[in-house]
Amino acid sequence: MSKPEYSQMSIEHLVEMQLKIAEAIKNKQNDVIRQTYEEFDQIAKERGITLDQVLGLIPKRRPGPVRGTKLTPKYRDPKTGQTWTGKGKRPRWAVDYIQAGGTLDQLLIK
Numbered sequence: 239m240s241k242p243e244y245s246q247m248s249i250e251h252l253v254e255m256q257l258k259i260a261e262a263i264k265n266k267q268n269d270v271i272r273q274t275y276e277e278f279d280q281i282a283k284e285r286g287i288t289l290d291q292v293l294g295l296i297p298k299r300r301p302g303p304v305r306g307t308k309l310t311p312k313y314r315d316p317k318t319g320q321t322w323t324g325k326g327k328r329p330r331w332a333v334d335y336i337q338a339g340g341t342l343d344q345l346l347i348k
Contacts, residue, residue: 313345321347 244252275289282289311321315331322329332345 312347313342314347315345 247255278292279289282292309323309325312324313322313332314320315329315335318331320329320331322332332342335345336342
C-alpha cells in the first residue's frame with residue numbers, strides 16, 4: 239500500500255476521508271462489542287446462568303451531582319451582598335464577620 243500524499247489533497251477530499259474513517263472506527267467498535275457480548279453470553283450459558291444474571295451483580299453507579307450546576311446561596315454578606323452556598327472554603331468576608339463577633343447564623347439568607 240503506497241503512502242498517500244495528504245498535502246496534495248483538497249480539504250473536501252480530506253474531510254470526506256475523515257468521515258469515512260470515523261464511520262469505519264464506529265463500525266469496528268460495534269463489532270468488537272457485539273463479539274465480546276456473544277463470548278460472555280456463551281461462557282454464562284456454559285455455566286448454566288444468563289448474562290443478565292451476571293450483569294445484575296454489577297452495582298449500578300448512582301449519578302453524582304452535575305459539574306457546573308449552580309447551588310442556591312445560603313449566606314449573604316450584609317455589606318457587599320456577596321453570597322456563599324456554604325460549600326467549599328469559607329469566603330474572606332464570612333471569616334472577617336465571624337472574627338468581628340458575628341455568627342454564621344446571622345448571615346443566613348432568609
